[in-house]
Amino acid sequence: MLAQFGIEDERVRLDWVSASEGDHFAQVVSEMTEQVRKLGPFSRNGGGKDG
Amino acid sequence: MKRITIDPVTRLEGHGKIEIFLDDAGGVKNTYFQIPELRGFEKFAEGRLAEDMPQITQRICGVCPEAHHLASSKALDDLFHVDPPGPAKKLRELFNSAFYVTDHTTHFYILGGPDFVMGPDAPVAERNIVGVIGKVGLELAGAVIKTRMQNHHILQMIGGRPVHPVFGLPGGVSKGLTEEQRKEVEQIARDSVEFAKLSLKVFDDIVLKNKAYVDMITSEAFTHRTYYMGMVDAQNKVNFYDGKLRVVDPAGKEFAKFAPREYLNHVAEHVEPWTYIKFPFLKKIGWRGFTDGQDSGVFRVAPLARLNAADGMATPLAQEAYEKMYSTLGGKPAHFTLATHWARLVELVYAAERLLELSRDPEITSPNIRTIPTATPDEGIGVVEAPRGTLIHHYATDEKGVIRKANLIVATVNNAAALNMSVGKAALALIKPGVEITEGLLNRIEMAWRPYDPCFGCATHALPGHPAVPIFVYNDRGQLVKNFE
Amino acid sequence: MAKLKVALYWAASCGGCEIAQLQIGDKLLKLVEAADIVFWPVAIDVKYKDVEAMPAKSIDVCLFNGAIRNSEQEHIAKMLREKSKVVIAYGACAYEGGIPGLGNLFNRKTIFDRVYTETPSTDNSGQIFPQTAYQVPEGELTLPEFYDTVKTLRQTVDVDYIIPGCPPEEKTTWLALEALITGKLPPRGTVISHSIKGVCDECPRKRDVKKVKKFYRTFEIIPEAETCLLEQGLLCAGLSTRGGCGALCPQANMPCTGCYGPVEGVIDQGAHFLSAVASVIDSNSPEEVQKIIEDIRDPVGTFYRYSLPDSLLRRAKIK
Numbered sequence: 001m002l003a004q005f006g007i008e009d010e011r012v013r014l015d016w017v018s019a020s021e022g023d024h025f026a027q028v029v030s031e032m033t034e035q036v037r038k039l040g041p042f043s044r045n046g047g048g049k050d051g
Numbered sequence: 052m053k054r055i056t057i058d059p060v061t062r063l064e065g066h067g068k069i070e071i072f073l074d075d076a077g078g079v080k081n082t083y084f085q086i087p088e089l090r091g092f093e094k095f096a097e098g099r100l101a102e103d104m105p106q107i108t109q110r111i112c113g114v115c116p117e118a119h120h121l122a123s124s125k126a127l128d129d130l131f132h133v134d135p136p137g138p139a140k141k142l143r144e145l146f147n148s149a150f151y152v153t154d155h156t157t158h159f160y161i162l163g164g165p166d167f168v169m170g171p172d173a174p175v176a177e178r179n180i181v182g183v184i185g186k187v188g189l190e191l192a193g194a195v196i197k198t199r200m201q202n203h204h205i206l207q208m209i210g211g212r213p214v215h216p217v218f219g220l221p222g223g224v225s226k227g228l229t230e231e232q233r234k235e236v237e238q239i240a241r242d243s244v245e246f247a248k249l250s251l252k253v254f255d256d257i258v259l260k261n262k263a264y265v266d267m268i269t270s271e272a273f274t275h276r277t278y279y280m281g282m283v284d285a286q287n288k289v290n291f292y293d294g295k296l297r298v299v300d301p302a303g304k305e306f307a308k309f310a311p312r313e314y315l316n317h318v319a320e321h322v323e324p325w326t327y328i329k330f331p332f333l334k335k336i337g338w339r340g341f342t343d344g345q346d347s348g349v350f351r352v353a354p355l356a357r358l359n360a361a362d363g364m365a366t367p368l369a370q371e372a373y374e375k376m377y378s379t380l381g382g383k384p385a386h387f388t389l390a391t392h393w394a395r396l397v398e399l400v401y402a403a404e405r406l407l408e409l410s411r412d413p414e415i416t417s418p419n420i421r422t423i424p425t426a427t428p429d430e431g432i433g434v435v436e437a438p439r440g441t442l443i444h445h446y447a448t449d450e451k452g453v454i455r456k457a458n459l460i461v462a463t464v465n466n467a468a469a470l471n472m473s474v475g476k477a478a479l480a481l482i483k484p485g486v487e488i489t490e491g492l493l494n495r496i497e498m499a500w501r502p503y504d505p506c507f508g509c510a511t512h513a514l515p516g517h518p519a520v521p522i523f524v525y526n527d528r529g530q531l532v533k534n535f536e
Numbered sequence: 537m538a539k540l541k542v543a544l545y546w547a548a549s550c551g552g553c554e555i556a557q558l559q560i561g562d563k564l565l566k567l568v569e570a571a572d573i574v575f576w577p578v579a580i581d582v583k584y585k586d587v588e589a590m591p592a593k594s595i596d597v598c599l600f601n602g603a604i605r606n607s608e609q610e611h612i613a614k615m616l617r618e619k620s621k622v623v624i625a626y627g628a629c630a631y632e633g634g635i636p637g638l639g640n641l642f643n644r645k646t647i648f649d650r651v652y653t654e655t656p657s658t659d660n661s662g663q664i665f666p667q668t669a670y671q672v673p674e675g676e677l678t679l680p681e682f683y684d685t686v687k688t689l690r691q692t693v694d695v696d697y698i699i700p701g702c703p704p705e706e707k708t709t710w711l712a713l714e715a716l717i718t719g720k721l722p723p724r725g726t727v728i729s730h731s732i733k734g735v736c737d738e739c740p741r742k743r744d745v746k747k748v749k750k751f752y753r754t755f756e757i758i759p760e761a762e763t764c765l766l767e768q769g770l771l772c773a774g775l776s777t778r779g780g781c782g783a784l785c786p787q788a789n790m791p792c793t794g795c796y797g798p799v800e801g802v803i804d805q806g807a808h809f810l811s812a813v814a815s816v817i818d819s820n821s822p823e824e825v826q827k828i829i830e831d832i833r834d835p836v837g838t839f840y841r842y843s844l845p846d847s848l849l850r851r852a853k854i855k
Binding site: 054058059061065066070072080081083085087088089090091093094095097098099100102103106107109110111112113114116127131203210211212213214215216217218220221222225226314315318319320321322323324325326327329331334338421423424445451452453458460 | 554605638834841
């Protein structure tokens with residue numbers, strides 16, 4: 001469904017991290033942050049009216 | 052340049068605006084009938100499941116959702132290469148016949164009717180359904196309401212809901228008829244046939260016996276000599292559900308006869324920058340502008356066109372009415388746009404007779420109403436005659452039946468060019484230098500488009516006291532000189 | 537008692553709501569006794585200029601159906617809001633965007649390209665598109681602007697009540713009209729229907745435990761007459777759709793498609809439907825689940841059939 005909305009796969013990630021997995025958590029968040037940064041802000045209408 | 056703006060046009064299905072430009076002398080220079088809206092079904096169909104299309108496309112029109120539902124279901128049959136069982140096809144056609152009875156009844160009595168029953172020049176306060184009831188009496192008015200309600204009941208019985216049915220599927224229909232329901236349908240059909248005959252008599256008494264009306268109907272101002280297209284069965288008789296598409300030329304000679312699948316060889320659509328509607332024309336002749344005649348690709352659809360394009364009606368009472376109409380009008384084809392009202396009543400008789408025939412068919416209560424498709428879908432075209440004209444649904448899908456592309460040519464659209472021309476010709480003929488622009492005159496211009504588009508079906512009343520359309524006449528200094536509100 | 541002044545208008549709609557309003561049949565006489573219809577362009581010869589001339593708040597009730605697709609519809613919505621004491625969003629298009637809302641998967645350019653140049657029957661090598669202002673030899677012709685995004689009525693003006701449905705069933709319409717005539721209106725903002733629960737509550741089909749291992753397309757199976765359609769693998773929206781319609785579609789052997797909008801308290805109907813479907817999938821294996829959901833080939837069309845403009849995301853991104 002996200003594909004139909006034009007939301008890139010890379011903007012969504014499902015992962016499991018337990019409270020004791022500090023390093024893993026940091027890694028997942030950093031990776032995701034970088035990934036989304038590369039994609040840029042999400043604009044629905046190509047930046048035109050309505051976002 | 053002076054102009055007369057009519058915005059919005061009323062008692063019309065959809066939105067419309069008419070601009071009439073006058074020359075310095077006060078005659079008409081040009082007229083434009085603009086359609087200011089678009090929703091884009093041909094695009095947002097992409098990505099949809101094919102089997103959802105009957106329910107999605109029927110929201111193109113809530114007055115004739117039945118027509119879209121059926122054209123779409125037929126397109127699905129074609130798409131999935133599946134043949135519905137006989138009973139399913141008959142149920143669909145029975146449904147279609149009941150729908151025609153409601154829709155044609157509504158148009159004649161509530162939309163087209165007031166112009167004739169009350170007269171084109173009748174005060175606006177009376178030129179509406181309330182006036183019609185007063186003139187024709189409560190008994191007839193009651194019959195109109197009863198006929199509509201009963202046939203709508205049939206639509207719900209088979210289609211599942213009173214508006215926007217759900218029963219169409221590739222390979223058949225989702226719901227059948229019980230014997231008890233069949234008996235009900237048969238009784239309603241019998242009543243509908245009587246009502247249809249009565250309606251023809253009403254037309255005869257009120258319109259045909261009135262010389263002024265007959266003169267108006269046969270006048271040049273309301274005449275165009277176009278090509279005509281309609282669906283016909285194997286005997287070239289009018290059929291609303293299935294058959295081939297036949298086109299006759301302005302002289303009445305068969306010009307083309309083709310299977311729905313071949314429509315792209317015959318029909319193309321022209322675009323203008325001043326309106327959102329497109330203008331279908333005959334490809335083999337070509338687009339020559341807003342003009343009629345043998346050399347112009349402009350063609351017409353809907354009741355008068357269907358009768359012109361066929362050799363007759365498939366049921367006896369309708370055939371009798373058909374012959375009487377043409378002998379009165381001086382032969383085939385009839386080019387008098389206002390005669391569409393008459394042709395519509397001939398079709399009403401046929402629809403009621405066909406409804407009765409199908410209600411008596413031994414297969415109509417069969418539980419065998421679905422064939423499960425097994426082939427891989429690719430492309431499908433489904434065509435029916437909607438009350439307002441030939442309706443074409445064309446889908447292309449991927450191998451899982453998800454729509455890749457859709458093309459729709461929707462009934463009234465086929466008349467878009469003729470609509471523009473009819474209004475223009477009436478305006479040109481009626482608005483002349485020195486002639487006072489009265490309300491009646493403006494209504495006569497409206498009468499030029501009303502035969503084409505039945506608006507939406509349902510009993511309604513127009514409250515008295517205001518002119519049919521807003522008319523402002525300005526002089527060349529932009530000052531308001533006449534105001535019809 | 538003075539008659540109520542009622543206005544009815546249609547924006548980007550199909551006319552089905554007009555028919556639905558008149559399905560009240562002979563109750564129409566009760567309405568006519570109590571109300572004067574002062575504006576209804578498709579049926580009554582009152583024009584935009586007449587409404588412009590009406591004093592503010594002089595219309596008692598405006599029943600507005602249709603979504604907001606273009607500038608003219610937005611203008612009329614705002615005008616009617618100013619002139620009316622009460623504005624009611626009538627039908628799915630005004631409420632949630634409706635079927636025209638599926639246009640939010642596209643935008644003006646992609647729609648115009650398809651309609652005016654790409655369809656196989658269109659003959660337009662000159663690449664002509666409709667213009668909002670166009671000069672013909674005699675003068676200028678204007679058309680409303682077609683927006684990129686379909687909006688709901690609530691996204692355009694303040695709305696007092698909602699009558700749901702595509703179109704609303706007769707009893708739903710009458711429930712609202714009767715409240716208006718008697719002056720016994722519910723709290724402002726109410727979605728007026730006989731039910732706040734799902735369609736399942738009204739559906740006569742027998743419900744058991746929902747465990748679905750495969751979803752079927754409607755043409756693939758002939759469902760059993762008495763059993764819940766979702767349990768048989770059809771994507772029936774009943775559990776995420778407000779009732780009040782009488783569950784007509786499942787009784788015609790077809791799944792509910794969601795036209796009455798979300799159940800009370802839900803703000804995104806599609807997301808609710810999606811999670812409900814997820815919860816009935818009978819599997820714990822990711823691979824098997826993946827295979828099961830692959831059969832849902834048009835998620836937006838299935839889950840957001842009538843409600844895309846009213847969803848949280850409102851529209852799709854166009855590249």
